[in-house]
Amino acid sequence: MRRARTLVAVVLLAAGLGWVTARGLSGSLVYYQTPSDLVAGRSATGERLRLGGYVLPGSVERTGSSVRFVVTDGAAHTSVVNTGGVPSLFQAGQGVVVEGILGGDGAFHADTVLVKHSNEYRPPAPGEVPGPADLETGG
Amino acid sequence: MKRSERMMARLTGRRGERVLAGAALAGLAASAGLSLLVAPPDAIQGEVQRLMYVHVPAAWLAYLSFTSVFVASVAYLMTSRTRWDRLAAASAEVGVLFCALTIVLGALWGRPVWGTWWTWDPRLTTTAVLLLVYLGYLALRQMADSPGRRARWSAVLGVVGFVDVPIVHMSVVWWRSLHQAPTVLRPGAPTIAGSMLAALLVAVAAFTLAWAYLITVRLRVGRLEERAATQALSARTGGRPSDGQLPSVVGVQGRAGSDA
Amino acid sequence: MPDLGYVAAGYLATAATLGGYLLRLHGRARRARRRTAALTGRPARR
Numbered sequence: 353m354r355r356a357r358t359l360v361a362v363v364l365l366a367a368g369l370g371w372v373t374a375r376g377l378s379g380s381l382v383y384y385q386t387p388s389d390l391v392a393g394r395s396a397t398g399e400r401l402r403l404g405g406y407v408l409p410g411s412v413e414r415t416g417s418s419v420r421f422v423v424t425d426g427a428a429h430t431s432v433v434n435t436g437g438v439p440s441l442f443q444a445g446q447g448v449v450v451e452g453i454l455g456g457d458g459a460f461h462a463d464t465v466l467v468k469h470s471n472e473y474r475p476p477a478p479g480e481v482p483g484p485a486d487l488e489t490g491g
Numbered sequence: 492m493k494r495s496e497r498m499m500a501r502l503t504g505r506r507g508e509r510v511l512a513g514a515a516l517a518g519l520a521a522s523a524g525l526s527l528l529v530a531p532p533d534a535i536q537g538e539v540q541r542l543m544y545v546h547v548p549a550a551w552l553a554y555l556s557f558t559s560v561f562v563a564s565v566a567y568l569m570t571s572r573t574r575w576d577r578l579a580a581a582s583a584e585v586g587v588l589f590c591a592l593t594i595v596l597g598a599l600w601g602r603p604v605w606g607t608w609w610t611w612d613p614r615l616t617t618t619a620v621l622l623l624v625y626l627g628y629l630a631l632r633q634m635a636d637s638p639g640r641r642a643r644w645s646a647v648l649g650v651v652g653f654v655d656v657p658i659v660h661m662s663v664v665w666w667r668s669l670h671q672a673p674t675v676l677r678p679g680a681p682t683i684a685g686s687m688l689a690a691l692l693v694a695v696a697a698f699t700l701a702w703a704y705l706i707t708v709r710l711r712v713g714r715l716e717e718r719a720a721t722q723a724l725s726a727r728t729g730g731r732p733s734d735g736q737l738p739s740v741v742g743v744q745g746r747a748g749s750d751a
Numbered sequence: 752m753p754d755l756g757y758v759a760a761g762y763l764a765t766a767a768t769l770g771g772y773l774l775r776l777h778g779r780a781r782r783a784r785r786r787t788a789a790l791t792g793r794p795a796r797r
Contacts, residue, residue: 483537
């Protein structure tokens with residue numbers, strides 16, 4: 353009987369810990385902001401943060417060592433100027449998470465671009481070359 | 492002896508062990524062939540997507556191991572039988588191994604696809620916490636000063652620590668993350684082509700066989716180490732070791748170099 | 752590193768993990784058996 357009570361106590365403790373951890377994480381550990389969050393003004397300019405969304409098709413411009421593009425979440429857009437490199441899977445329509453600083457000019461100045469790929473996997477269609485598209489055609 | 496125990500004994504006997512080893516090896520070889528040669532490359536990611544066939548099974552085995560720790564810990568708290576404590580210890584060790592392997596394989600996959608080896612996204616962070624919890628579990632087992640206390644304390648941690656397993660799995664659904672959402676273990680149909688899903692399922696089955704083999708060997712090693720420690724203790728105290736159910740003794744876990 | 756390099760590294764890491772752990776367990780079993788044999792003066796059962 354005592355053993356059963358100990359077990360119940362331990363399970364309750366575990367469940368409580370899990371609940372607290374989950375709540376704590378969802379409140380304070382937001383991995384990236386969306387363009388809508390930025391528009392709502394929830395992030396201070398000049399602070400290092402991450403921005404996530406999709407690369408707006410037709411917005412990618414490469415000038416020298418930097419890449420400009422627009423990140424969208426469907427509702428709002430944010431212009432990004434990236435001075436770091438981009439992964440080979442970077443292309444129009446791709447999900448990305450960029451790291452950098454929101455400038456006073458409203459543009460996001462990034463030094464890191466990460467590609468957020470989907471959870472879908474399929475073989476290449478007949479004639480399709482598997483793997484990342486060529487950088488020149490990727491925009 | 493009950494029939495179930497006799498079946499268990501046959502499975503964990505040396506002959507059962509060899510059969511299991513053969514099955515696991517054949518399974519892994521078949522899986523490697525399917526994953527590397529038969530399955531098509533991914534249309535988007537190319538060849539590097541083949542890392543999925545080792546990364547996902549490794550993560551599955553980490554989940555399976557920690558679930559085994561949880562079940563054995565609950566069973567120990569209810570029955571106080573040493574065999575459950577042994578199973579928990581074996582599962583935790585194997586689980587730490589595969590959890591670390593999952594992180595390494597994820598980094599190798601993340602670098603070419605995401606563009607980074609590591610980032611503090613919810614899935615990666617909770618997985619790192621998972622590894623730390625069970626490293627702590629193994630450390631606790633080394634530290635406890637009596638076998639009974641070691642078994643009780645680690646059983647409690649084995650129950651509490653398990654909380655992180657569902658959190659790791661759901662992290663990509665609950666929070667914004669870089670890591671993609673589940674492909675197979677999700678509501679609705681898997682979002683993967685049939686030929687790739689087949690290779691993945693074979694890999695998971697083969698890795699599970701390998702897991703069963705590793706646990707069996709680790710349980711046998713645990714029994715041998717307990718026996719040696721019991722003999723050492725009785726040699727020191729001058730008593731005779733009892734031959735039946737051997738009590739576990741302090742400091743047996745992987746201690747080398749104390750050969751007489 | 753080309754893509755196949757990452758794949759090779761991953762599969763080798765997996766094989767090394769499985770093989771390395773088995774070897775380690777083997778060593779632990781041998782040491783335990785030797786320790787028991789030294790203490791009792793007769794070869795240990797499995």
